[in-house]
Amino acid sequence: xxxxxxxxxxxxxxxxxxxxxxxxxxxxxxxxxxxxxxxxxxxxxxxxxxxxxxxxxxxxxxxxxxxxxxxxxxxxxxxxxxxxxxxxxxxxxxxxxxxxxxxxxxxxxxxxxxxxxxxxxxxxxxxxxxxxxxxxxxxxxxxxxxxxxxxxxxxxxxxxxxxxxxxxxxxxxxxxxxxxxxxxxxxxxxxxxxxxxxxxxxxxxxxxxxxxxxxxxxxxxxxxxxxxxxxxxxxxxxxxxxxxxxxxxxxxxxxxxxxxxxxxxxxxxxxxxxxxxxxxxxxxxxxxxxxxxxxxxxxxxxxxxxxxxxxxxxxxxxxxxxxxxxxxxxxxxxxxxxxxxxxxxxxxxxxxxxxxxxxxxxxxxxxxxxxxxxxxxxxxxxxxxxxxxxxxxxxxxxxxxxxxxxxxxxxxxxxxxxxxxxxxxxxxxxxxxxxxxxxxxxxxxxxxxxxxxxxxxxxxxxxxxxxxxxxxxxxxxxxxxxxxxxxxxxxxxxxxxxxxxxxxxxxxxxxxxxxxxxxxxxxxxxxxxxxxxxxxxxxxxxxxxxxxxxxxxxxxxxxxxxxxxxxxxxxxxxxxxxxxxxx
Numbered sequence: 001x002x003x004x005x006x007x008x009x010x011x012x013x014x015x016x017x018x019x020x021x022x023x024x025x026x027x028x029x030x031x032x033x034x035x036x037x038x039x040x041x042x043x044x045x046x047x048x049x050x051x052x053x054x055x056x057x058x059x060x061x062x063x064x065x066x067x068x069x070x071x072x073x074x075x076x077x078x079x080x081x082x083x084x085x086x087x088x089x090x091x092x093x094x095x096x097x098x099x100x101x102x103x104x105x106x107x108x109x110x111x112x113x114x115x116x117x118x119x120x121x122x123x124x125x126x127x128x129x130x131x132x133x134x135x136x137x138x139x140x141x142x143x144x145x146x147x148x149x150x151x152x153x154x155x156x157x158x159x160x161x162x163x164x165x166x167x168x169x170x171x172x173x174x175x176x177x178x179x180x181x182x183x184x185x186x187x188x189x190x191x192x193x194x195x196x197x198x199x200x201x202x203x204x205x206x207x208x209x210x211x212x213x214x215x216x217x218x219x220x221x222x223x224x225x226x227x228x229x230x231x232x233x234x235x236x237x238x239x240x241x242x243x244x245x246x247x248x249x250x251x252x253x254x255x256x257x258x259x260x261x262x263x264x265x266x267x268x269x270x271x272x273x274x275x276x277x278x279x280x281x282x283x284x285x286x287x288x289x290x291x292x293x294x295x296x297x298x299x300x301x302x303x304x305x306x307x308x309x310x311x312x313x314x315x316x317x318x319x320x321x322x323x324x325x326x327x328x329x330x331x332x333x334x335x336x337x338x339x340x341x342x343x344x345x346x347x348x349x350x351x352x353x354x355x356x357x358x359x360x361x362x363x364x365x366x367x368x369x370x371x372x373x374x375x376x377x378x379x380x381x382x383x384x385x386x387x388x389x390x391x392x393x394x395x396x397x398x399x400x401x402x403x404x405x406x407x408x409x410x411x412x413x414x415x416x417x418x419x420x421x422x423x424x425x426x427x428x429x430x431x432x433x434x435x436x437x438x439x440x441x442x443x444x445x446x447x448x449x450x451x452x453x454x455x456x457x458x459x460x461x462x463x464x465x466x467x468x469x470x471x472x473x474x475x476x477x478x479x480x481x482x483x484x485x486x487x488x489x490x491x492x493x494x495x496x497x498x499x500x501x502x503x504x505x506x507x508x509x510x511x512x513x514x515x516x517x518x519x520x521x522x523x524x525x526x527x528x529x530x531x532x533x534x535x536x537x538x539x540x541x542x543x544x545x546x547x548x549x550x551x552x553x554x555x556x557x558x559x560x561x562x563x564x565x566x567x568x569x570x571x572x573x574x575x576x577x578x579x580x581x582x583x
Contacts, residue, residue: 165286
């Protein structure tokens with residue numbers, strides 16, 4: 001319950017709308033409860049005495065009460081909608097902002113599909129709980145208390161029916177809620193799995209078609225979809241039991257009241273109008289109990305969603321700026337001091353072990369190693385995408401944990417192994433690197449990344465739309481746009497994480513030449529091709545998360561077995577293909 005109370009704190013300016021809606025429901029309920037009293041006067045006095053004037057007056061009063069009840073109901077709907085959707089928007093914004101502050105270690109704990117569900121479906125559940133639940137939540141107890149009070153005032157003996165039926169209904173509600181409560185959590189998890197399947201299928205649609213695996217993916221989706229269907233059926237199988245159970249109790253109560261009330265009329269201790277009015281209160285009280293039961297079911301489901309949303313909001317970012325953080329990075333020197341790292345604190349082995357490495361500012365360094373040698377892991381420690389488990393990483397002579405996080409990442413440009421472009425134009429994507437950059441700066445960065453030639457051929461140049469995720473450009477073009485975007489940052493440390501793998505060797509040589517002309521920038525190049533790093537000032541060989549060797553191309557080629565193996569495997573037959581020229 002504390003999770004729900006905490007989320008209601010996000011109402012902010014919409015709190016007044018929620019309170020106004022609750023007050024309007026109380027007023028609406030009062031108008032409705034007056035109507036049976038007026039109806040009893042019409043029957044017992046107006047009809048019995050043939051008093052047409054009283055019938056018309058009471059009828060007019062009933063019409064006014066009904067009209068006022070309608071007006072207050074409509075006003076309630078307006079205020080409730082504003083409160084519920086305003087709350088949903090504020091929570092969704094808070095969740096998204098929180099996720100943006102997450103470190104990679106935090107994101108590793110949440111599936112992407114689960115985060116999507118928590119920002120959409122779970123918030124919708126909360127919105128529905130307020131929009132559809134506020135009215136019965138307020139109206140139910142008010143109508144129950146006033147209805148029972150007025151029915152006792154009309155006839156205390158007949159009101160005993162409520163004191164028998166209410167405990168029975170309460171027991172039914174407790175049974176249903178206890179069975180359904182844990183099922184709602186499983187239901188939302190099933191939605192997570194379905195969203196994950198949809199996301200994976202749409203993201204990898206080209207691979208699915210290329211391998212003709214459409215039927216296989218359909219079978220996987222059908223399995224997940226059927227699991228969601230079965231979970232939903234089982235959950236709502238119990239949830240809908242409240243309606244027939246409450247109807248049985250309600251109609252049994254009506255029959256008993258008609259029986260005992262009829263005998264009392266025959267005995268002369270009760271009037272027909274009073275019985276009619278009493279029956280109206282019975283139906284209203286039973287309706288209020290039904291509303292309360294529905295509120296409990298809505299509350300039960302919203303509690304499960306509130307718990308899932310709170311998990312996102314309560315997650316503490318694994319990496320944050322320290323107090324009194326350094327905001328200026330002096331230079332691009334990078335030093336690893338006895339660094340070891342593992343992704344999970346409970347992991348048995350370190351991904352990186354005992355890394356000692358010093359890279360002076362302005363040098364170009366190549367990193368080579370086999371698949372799984374932790375090359376990417378090593379460079380991710382520089383901009384604090386992860387923090388070293390043991391030891392320290394220094395940039396510009398200071399531990400990276402002493403820097404302001406935004407300042408550090410502005411000074412370290414990294415072109416990721418998986419290139420990401422966003423929906424929008426070429427210009428909009430490039431301005432991620434520097435939102436103040438003018439066209440002259442943009443074209444200079446594009447020339448350095450060899451992206452100018454294909455941008456110039458595009459229909460609208462820099463204003464050409466790239467489509468979602470950059471689907472309108474090839475893999476090599478996407479890589480060059482990502483390089484240009486990073487160069488616009490003018491970083492002190494530039495990291496290429498195998499980010500020229502999709503371009504030809506001639507274009508790569510042009511990019512390498514352009515980068516060499518940028519002074520005072522430390523360049524770290526992770527590559528699979530030996531031609532990408534053989535001209536660097538220093539080459540680091542990684543093997544199983546450890547440094548095997550650090551030296552120049554000539555020295556490694558002379559005395560390092562791993563480098564020799566890579567060199568000869570890649571350069572075999574290069575003479576006749578003209579690729580062995582090391583100029």
